[in-house]
Amino acid sequence: MLGVHGLTRQYGEVRAVDGVTFEVPAGKMIGFVGGNGAGKTTTMRMIMGVLAPNAGEVTWGERPVTRADRTRFGYMPEERGLYPKQGVLDQLTYLGRLHGMSQGDANGRAKELLERFGLGHRLKEKVEKLSLGNQQRAQIIAAVLGEPLALIMDEPFSGLDPAAVDQMADLLREHTSRGVPVLFSSHQLELVDRLCDGIVVLHKGKVVAQGTSDELRGNAPLRFVMTLTGDAGWVRGEPGIKVLDLDGATVELEPESEELAQRLLTEAVSRGGVREFSRVRPSLSEIYREVAAA
Structure with missing residues (x-):
């Protein structure tokens, strides 16, 4: 289980994240929703250790999360983090090795996922030559490549057509079926409603509601x-x-x-x-x- 406990982040006089607390249970998909500036991206960056919190902590199981744990987390930032001038396969192979995979395993797994998502004929293509939707596919593949212990994904469905959304939803379900906790943010609320086991609603840096869809509707x-x-x-x-x-x-x-x-x-x-x-x-x-x- 991934736990977020009282995370707080201050920028000068602005408290961007204010005591945020929730859990992402093993094998569950949790949707993280809120308007622009609600604090979702800042929270995810603190979970991944990209930003240090002013207060609070992140736990993995019953203990504080470690750098070694985070190395095994799959992370997809909202801003695409792939190098535009580098070939897709070479880049994914390199990222797989950063997650501890061997050259052969990373290369083979990257080819398998690129084939699965319709990019098998573009293995040598530079990222900048891909459409925005295909860049998004490659970014998602990068997040799941290293058999992650947990998945933290910021707007993973942005720019995808309906067929690609279904493909990526199936991919996430494969991970939850193996016990991987998945947290993703999205402005596509009906998609969150359809896919997620639970929902966390953030507003002005605070959790204002959380629970299953039925629990939220019950109120x-x-x-x-x-x-x-x-x-x-x-x-x-x-x-x-x-x-x-x-x-x-x-x-x-x-x-x-x-x-x-x-x-x-x-x-x-x-x-x-x-x-x-x-x-x-x-x-x-x-x-x-x-x-x-x-």
């Missing part, structure tokens, strides 16, 4: 959509019911409790037919906006 207000056979205007006068939107026979509403929702449904049935009465599940984007505004 959202009760919200229903009801469609009647006749006009729904009468709902506006019902006590304990907040009408969010009303369009003829359809009304979106927030009751103060489940009991009031059931009473409203009973009342609607007594007044005539009910075509629909369903709970509205907020999207992760809506949840983020609510917790960030709190």
Whole structure:
């Protein structure tokens, strides 16, 4: 398990990261979300030892993380870190050797992954000659090349087409299936919702929410959509019911409790037919906006 405990980073008067605490369990994929400037990249750099925290610590298992541990972590920075003038295969082989692989193992594993992700015919190509999407593929391959103990990835899906997103998601799942903890940040909230076992929401340097998608949604207000056979205007006068939107026979509403929702449904049935009465599940984007505004 990768643990983050009270990480804090100060730049002059600005506290970019303020007591951030969360865990990335073995074999789980955790999504790290937040707006620009929320502190995600700074937190990831502290996890990797690129930046020193002003307070707090990172743990690996039950002990403080060491430099040797970090050597075995796969890291993908948001800014592509590959050398533009160097050939793709040579560069990946070199990076594999930095992770402790032999020349032959690094070269063979790099070829295998490049073939898998459609770059097998461009092994000698300079990185600068690749499209942005293919550069992103190469950067992800660099992160996973050395059979990492953990994966820390900053915006790994940026610039990828839908097919490449699915390929990379499968690659990450292969690592979690072997017990590797994976932390990645993304602005693509619906993708995070689909892929991740847990979510950490950062806002202005602080963790403002964390948990599974269902747990985060469980804290959202009760919200229903009801469609009647006749006009729904009468709902506006019902006590304990907040009408969010009303369009003829359809009304979106927030009751103060489940009991009031059931009473409203009973009342609607007594007044005539009910075509629909369903709970509205907020999207992760809506949840983020609510917790960030709190």
